[in-house]
Amino acid sequence: MPARLEDKIALVTGGGSGIGRSSALAMSAEGAKVVVADISVEGAEQTVGMIEEAGGEAISVGCDVTDPAQVEAMVGRAVETYGRLDCALNNAGTEGVLATVTDYPQEVWDRVISLNLTAVWLCMKHELAQMQRQDAGAVVNTASILGLVGFPTTPAYTASKHGVIGLTKVAALENAEQGIRINAVCPGWIETPMVMERGVQAGANPEVYQQLEDAHPVKRLGKPEEIAEAVVWLCSDAASFVTGQAMVVDGGYVAQ
Numbered sequence: 661m662p663a664r665l666e667d668k669i670a671l672v673t674g675g676g677s678g679i680g681r682s683s684a685l686a687m688s689a690e691g692a693k694v695v696v697a698d699i700s701v702e703g704a705e706q707t708v709g710m711i712e713e714a715g716g717e718a719i720s721v722g723c724d725v726t727d728p729a730q731v732e733a734m735v736g737r738a739v740e741t742y743g744r745l746d747c748a749l750n751n752a753g754t755e756g757v758l759a760t761v762t763d764y765p766q767e768v769w770d771r772v773i774s775l776n777l778t779a780v781w782l783c784m785k786h787e788l789a790q791m792q793r794q795d796a797g798a799v800v801n802t803a804s805i806l807g808l809v810g811f812p813t814t815p816a817y818t819a820s821k822h823g824v825i826g827l828t829k830v831a832a833l834e835n836a837e838q839g840i841r842i843n844a845v846c847p848g849w850i851e852t853p854m855v856m857e858r859g860v861q862a863g864a865n866p867e868v869y870q871q872l873e874d875a876h877p878v879k880r881l882g883k884p885e886e887i888a889e890a891v892v893w894l895c896s897d898a899a900s901f902v903t904g905q906a907m908v909v910d911g912g913y914v915a916q
Contacts, residue, residue: 663691676703848910
């Protein structure tokens with residue numbers, strides 16, 4: 661069976677850990693050459709090392725995706741290195757802090773919206789310009805179950821992820837006739853540094869971890885690799901008739 665992303669060029673932001681790293685590894689395993697971007701150059705280089713150890717090809721790019729010049733340079737580096745851009749996962753993001761709407765610090769709100777929403781627009785602005793020149797491409801934006809439902813004390817994160825889904829739909833409609841597909845993936849609670857070490861810090865608090873497990877009908881948290889499988893499929897030709905969708909991968913969370 662042929663690899664699903666054979667000879668494709670893929671770009672992953674936030675590729676230095678978590679869902680981004682797992683997606684970069686999965687894309688490489690399916691035949692793609694991967695540009696791994698992260699604000700942490702060390703994290704990106706570690707992911708590249710893992711890809712190369714497995715026999716794949718990748719390069720690392722340090723990038724703050726809230727900086728327009730760095731985003732333009734990131735996409736330019738991908739095209740300069742490999743000649744085109746076939747797939748992109750816009751995954752970089754932050755959880756912010758846990759606080760109510762009335763108590764939420766404005767500086768944190770501004771940072772979350774900038775990284776989780778505005779940066780996705782910035783990345784698509786340059787990724788889609790390249791894909792339009794090619795008349796082909798596939799983009800996946802990392803949203804969340806909190807792009808579909810609310811969760812107390814997460815106003816900025818929830819608002820940003822709702823925005824990502826809306827932005828995904830607009831971009832999908834604008835680019836459909838050119839053969840460019842744009843979708844979002846909506847993970848449930850996943851065992852990533854964002855969940856386990858930051859935010860709710862489920863890794864350090866067994867009671868919180870148990871509560872999160874119980875919140876999913878399957879009674880467990882998801883693995884980054886499970887989200888990566890959805891990303892690979894959405895980028896592949898197997899999803900050729902899928903665009904403008906928010907694909908939920910959440911163990912049944914939002915079905916309740």
